[in-house]
Amino acid sequence: MEEKLPTSLDKKLLPALSALQIRLSLRVRLTPLAQNIETVAGCDVAFTKEAAVAVAVLYRLRDLKLLETALARGPAPLPYIPGFLSFRETPCLLKAIRKLRQKPDVILVDGQGIAHPRGLGLASHLGLMLGIPSIGCAKSKLVGSYKEPAPERGSLSCLFLHHRPVGMVVRTRARVRPVFVSPGHLITLAEAVQIVLKLSPRYRLPEPLRMADRLTKLAKKGRLRPGDDK
DNA sequence: GCGACAG
DNA sequence: ATCTTGTCGC
Numbered sequence: 001m002e003e004k005l006p007t008s009l010d011k012k013l014l015p016a017l018s019a020l021q022i023r024l025s026l027r028v029r030l031t032p033l034a035q036n037i038e039t040v041a042g043c044d045v046a047f048t049k050e051a052a053v054a055v056a057v058l059y060r061l062r063d064l065k066l067l068e069t070a071l072a073r074g075p076a077p078l079p080y081i082p083g084f085l086s087f088r089e090t091p092c093l094l095k096a097i098r099k100l101r102q103k104p105d106v107i108l109v110d111g112q113g114i115a116h117p118r119g120l121g122l123a124s125h126l127g128l129m130l131g132i133p134s135i136g137c138a139k140s141k142l143v144g145s146y147k148e149p150a151p152e153r154g155s156l157s158c159l160f161l162h163h164r165p166v167g168m169v170v171r172t173r174a175r176v177r178p179v180f181v182s183p184g185h186l187i188t189l190a191e192a193v194q195i196v197l198k199l200s201p202r203y204r205l206p207e208p209l210r211m212a213d214r215l216t217k218l219a220k221k222g223r224l225r226p227g228d229d230k
Numbered sequence: 231g232c233g234a235c236a237g
Numbered sequence: 238a239t240c241t242t243g244t245c246g247c
Contacts, residue, residue: 045237047238080238082235089237111236121236142236180236 009078017084018118024128025119028185033106033133037061040199041104042208043097043126045089046216052076052089054096055215058104059208061198066211070099071219082142083117086125093126106187106195107134108208112142113182113192115159115167127185134184135192136167137206141180151175154197168193172200179204 040061045054052074058067072095078088089111097107112121113136120128121142127134141159146169149157153174159167159182167182168189179200183192199206205213 045238047237080237082237085236116236123236136236138236140236143234 009081014081014084017087021086021116021118021120021125024125025114027128028114028119028124030114030183030188031186032188033186033191035105037105037195039067039102039104040106040108040195040208041097041100042108042206042212043093044110044209044212044216045092046220047076048220050076052092053216053219054089054092055212055219056093056096056100057208057211057215058100058102059199059211061105061195064199064201064207068100068102069211069215070096071215072096072099085111086120086122089122090125090129094129097126097130104132107132107184108196108199108206109134109136109184110138110209110213112136112138112180113167113184115142115144115161115180115182117143119166121182121184123182123184133186135187135195136180136182136184137196137209138180138182139177139205141169149178156193165189170196172197172206173202173204176204 043056056070074092109123113123123134123136144159144161146159149155155171157169158165169178171178
C-alpha cells in the first residue's frame, strides 16, 4: 500500500524553504576578494535512488594542478524541484568539502549563485554555510534573460533578472554553448568570470567541475579509493 | 490556460 | 540528474 506520492510534498514545506532562502539571501555579500586566490575547490554530486555521492576536488589556480580530492555519501532529503536544488545537494556537498585537508580560497559550484528566484542558488547557499567565497557556474539558466554572446571564446553577455545584472553568460569555448556564471558569496561577478575563464582553457566547463563530475560518476559505478586521482 | 524550469 | 546504442565529427 503506497501512502505517499513521490511528488507530493508537505504543502507547508516549500513556502517555509522559500522564506528561509529569502532570509539567507540577505546575508550574501558581493564584495571584492580580500586576498589573492591560490586554491579553488570544485564539487559535484551524483544520485542513485535515494542516495547521493559527492566529490570535492582542490586545484591550484596558478597552474591548474590537482592538489587533493575528497568523497562523501549521504541521503537525498528532497527530490529535485527547480529553485530548491540546494536543499537536495547541500548536505552531501558540505560533507565532501569539509573533508578536504586544506581549506579552499574559493568554491566553484555546478549550479547558480545569486541568479536565482530568491537570490540564493546552490553556490550562494554553500558559500554562506561555509563562510567561503563561492562561484556558481551552471550549464543552463534557471531564471533571467540575456542576449546570445558572440561565438568567440571569452565573449560575454550579461544575465538580467528584474532589470538587475545577476550573472554573466560566458563563452568558455568557441562555437560551443556558453555557461552561466553568477557570484555565490563574498565575490564579485567580474572576479567570478575571470576565475571561470582561467579554469576553462580548453573545455566548456572549468577543470575542477569536469574532474568532480568524473569522480562522482566513478564513485557511483565502480569503486573509488578514499584518496585517489584521475 | 500556456510556457519555463540549476541538477 | 538518470535511463541508454550507436553514431557523426575533429
